[in-house]
Amino acid sequence: MIEVIPIPYEDKYVLHQLLQFYRYDSSEYDGHKLTQHGLYMYKYLDHQWTEDYRSPFFIKVDGELAGFALIIRDVPAEFVALSTASESHVVSDFFVMRKFRGQGVGKHAAFTLFDQFPGVWEVRQSLGNTPANKFWMKTIHAYTNGCFIEEVIHNDRWKGPVQVFESKTRDANS
Numbered sequence: 001m002i003e004v005i006p007i008p009y010e011d012k013y014v015l016h017q018l019l020q021f022y023r024y025d026s027s028e029y030d031g032h033k034l035t036q037h038g039l040y041m042y043k044y045l046d047h048q049w050t051e052d053y054r055s056p057f058f059i060k061v062d063g064e065l066a067g068f069a070l071i072i073r074d075v076p077a078e079f080v081a082l083s084t085a086s087e088s089h090v091v092s093d094f095f096v097m098r099k100f101r102g103q104g105v106g107k108h109a110a111f112t113l114f115d116q117f118p119g120v121w122e123v124r125q126s127l128g129n130t131p132a133n134k135f136w137m138k139t140i141h142a143y144t145n146g147c148f149i150e151e152v153i154h155n156d157r158w159k160g161p162v163q164v165f166e167s168k169t170r171d172a173n174s
Helices: 009-030 105-116 130-144
Strands: 002-006 054-061 064-076 087-096 119-124 149-154 159-167
Touching: 002 105, 009 054, 009 064, 009 087, 054 105, 064 105, 087 105, 105 130, 130 159
Parallel strands: 087 119
Antiparallel strands: 002 054, 054 064, 064 087, 119 159, 149 159
């Protein structure tokens, strides 16, 4: 069973630990560097619980931690890369542990989040992160039946592919 559950503040350290795996995995695309203490920094960790528009989630498979999703809700148009909606939801960070990849865990988690927060979504990937781009293209295509736009952005605020689409309420059989 795949679950997507809110992360309570008490589990901040658990998220911090998962962020280390995530940053390590993506360092080849994003250039993340270790600190002198052998850790990857993530400056928005505390913000997950101090800013009302942020929503952190654990992804679990049969009760075991499988990853996380960090969502930013209702972002004003001036802070997104491509969406022209007055407000959009953004997948800030999304990570599935290697052990669970290729099993539909990420797709299920993404669908769950899209359904939970109806409206316009913007999903971004770093330039060069081909695996993430392939995952999101396939997942968003399946979710929207191909009704989305994608553009590669090159500006001061973002460099890489961005997909924009509107989520809808789906029935249990979708």
